[in-house]
Amino acid sequence: MRATIAVLPGDGIGVDVTAEAVKILETVASIFDHQFTFSTALIGGVAIDETGTALPPETLALCEQSDAVLLGAVGGPKWDDPRAAVRPEQGLLGLRKGLDLFANLRPVKVYDCLVGASTLKPEVVRGVDLVVVRELTGGLYFGQPSRRFDGPHGREAVDTMAYSEQEVRRVVEVAFELARGRRKKVTSVDKQNVLATSRLWREVATEVAARYPDVETEHMLVDTCAMQLVRRPSQFDVLVTENTFGDILTDEASVLAGSMGMLPSASLGTGRRGLYEPIHGSAPRHAGKNVANPIAAILSAAMLLRHSLGLTAEAEAVERAVQRTLDDGFRTYDIHAEGTTLVGTREMGDLIATRITRS
Ligand code: IPM
Ligand code: MG
Numbered sequence: 637m638r639a640t641i642a643v644l645p646g647d648g649i650g651v652d653v654t655a656e657a658v659k660i661l662e663t664v665a666s667i668f669d670h671q672f673t674f675s676t677a678l679i680g681g682v683a684i685d686e687t688g689t690a691l692p693p694e695t696l697a698l699c700e701q702s703d704a705v706l707l708g709a710v711g712g713p714k715w716d717d718p719r720a721a722v723r724p725e726q727g728l729l730g731l732r733k734g735l736d737l738f739a740n741l742r743p744v745k746v747y748d749c750l751v752g753a754s755t756l757k758p759e760v761v762r763g764v765d766l767v768v769v770r771e772l773t774g775g776l777y778f779g780q781p782s783r784r785f786d787g788p789h790g791r792e793a794v795d796t797m798a799y800s801e802q803e804v805r806r807v808v809e810v811a812f813e814l815a816r817g818r819r820k821k822v823t824s825v826d827k828q829n830v831l832a833t834s835r836l837w838r839e840v841a842t843e844v845a846a847r848y849p850d851v852e853t854e855h856m857l858v859d860t861c862a863m864q865l866v867r868r869p870s871q872f873d874v875l876v877t878e879n880t881f882g883d884i885l886t887d888e889a890s891v892l893a894g895s896m897g898m899l900p901s902a903s904l905g906t907g908r909r910g911l912y913e914p915i916h917g918s919a920p921r922h923a924g925k926n927v928a929n930p931i932a933a934i935l936s937a938a939m940l941l942r943h944s945l946g947l948t949a950e951a952e953a954v955e956r957a958v959q960r961t962l963d964d965g966f967r968t969y970d971i972h973a974e975g976t977t978l979v980g981t982r983e984m985g986d987l988i989a990t991r992i993t994r995s
Contacts, residue, residue, distance in 0.1 A: 638671045639945050642702040644695065644731075646680040647724060648918025649928035649981075650708020656930035656985030657706055657937040660957075663989040664941065664950050675702070679731065680710030680724035680918075690727030696734050704944035705731070705911045706937060709918035733773050737903035737911050738803070739810040740770040740882065741939070744869075744889045744899060749962050753894025753971045756866060761892045766872040767818070768889060769811040770882025772903055774803045775833070777879050799833045799878065804840040810904070811876035812848045818873055821852045825861045825877035825885070837878060858885070865889055886915055895970040897929030900936035902943050910944045912936040926980040929968035931958055934988055949994075957991035 641661065645654040658674060665672045677695040684690050690710070699705045710724040731737075745765050751758040779796030786792070808824065815822045824841040826834035838855055845853040856864070858881045864871065865885065869892050877885065890896045896916035903911040914932030922928050935958060942951035966987050967976045979987065 637945065637947070638673070639703045640673045640675065640701070641940070642695075642699045642705045643674050643676045644679040644699075644705060645676065645708040646710040646727075646918065647682055647712045648709055648920045648923040649916075650680070650710065650918050652708075652922075652924065652926065652928045652981045653914060653930040653933035654706060654708040656981060656988075657933040659985045659989055660934050660937050660954055660992070661706075661940075663992050664947075664954065667953075667992055667994060668947070668950050670947075670950075679707065679727040681712050681715045683727055684715060684722050684724060688722070690722055690724050691730040691734070695727075696731065699731060699735060699911075702909070704909060704940045705735075706933075706940060707731075707911060707913040708933065709914065709916065711918045712920040712923075714920075729777060731911065732903055733778065735903075735909065735911060736773065736905040738771060738773045739807050739904045740772040741810075741814070741902045741904065741943075742768040742770060742882070742886045742889070742899060742915055743939075744768070744886075744893055746893055747898075747959065747962055750894045750898070750971060752973055754892055756891060760866070761869065764869045764872075764892050766869065766889070767814060767874050768882055768886050769807060769814065769874060769876040770886065771799075771803065771807045771876075771878045772882075773879075774799050775879035797831065797833050797878075797880075799836060801836060801840050804837050805844060806906075808841045808844045808876055811874050812844060812851055815851045815874040816848070820850060821873035822848075822854070823861070823872055823875045824853065824855050825858050825875055825881055826855065827858050827881075828855075829857060833878070841876070861885060862888060866891070890915065895929060897932050897968065897970045898935075900932050900934075900939055902936070902939040904943060908944050908946075910940065912940040912944075926982055927969050928981050929970050930981050930985050931968075931988075934958060934985070953992050953994065954988075957988045957993075960991045961987045 779798040784793040828834040938954040
């Protein structure tokens, strides 16, 4: 098949890991006989430096015209001034909103050979295979008003958490559809004992659940969920939650997998077009040093093949190659342990690429 893929490396290690993800997609294209066309564009801090804005209009236009978007990471100390009017993160948020990608899938799968890489006990993390569906275009990230001002008692600031029933329904539906293809359990996470948005969330989630009698549903408060995620994570199959809760819970969940460098994500809307990015940040300290773990980016490329291009066998081939590379004992610094072989970003990409086979 033919497909156009927009590549937005962004800042820091985003550049290093995206190069490996593209390498993997090129390998897939040659082995499975596809034609992928890659176009690179600016986002984040580099875009601010070159154009004055974190999401140049031509970047958004390119993404709108592409079948899928592969993104690295945005941000860094250079652009971290809290008083700055333009911030790298605006690029990412603008892209998610601009493409209306309201459902962010963040799978957390613990590889058997990496149970020792987690700071949690092996018996707690072994066998964990869950997906967090994070609402991505609403809540505190986009609610208005959001501003800082001088009040009668000094400096004040306000952010707004707002949700409509339609915004809740569409993302909860994604979670239930996903659960049908998995272990058929959805945990809807909210803070309904305190927040009005959460009471609406639970009401709408309950209505959606009624249409999926084959799927087991539970509701959990977000503080309980944070605790259960490290206490007994294997109880979860699909979790669905609002934007900020999902942001926090997925960083927590990455500890199960041993490293942020292992976790991919897919951001989806109503069509097939999606945005694929590792959940980790730009890790400026490691940028350009050939040390970053490219697996999260590579697994994001696998999600791209599956969700935007419908290439299931190809996605599985990439996931199998990752598994084999880890089974063969190769590790980047973040998951390195005694008795395993330490490799750099490019070497890890190469090792995975050579393990991609048709079956
Ligand atoms: C993430 C990141 C982003 C978010 C930042 C970089 C804006 O933490 O993708 O989880 O908060 O959504
Ligand atoms: Mg985050």
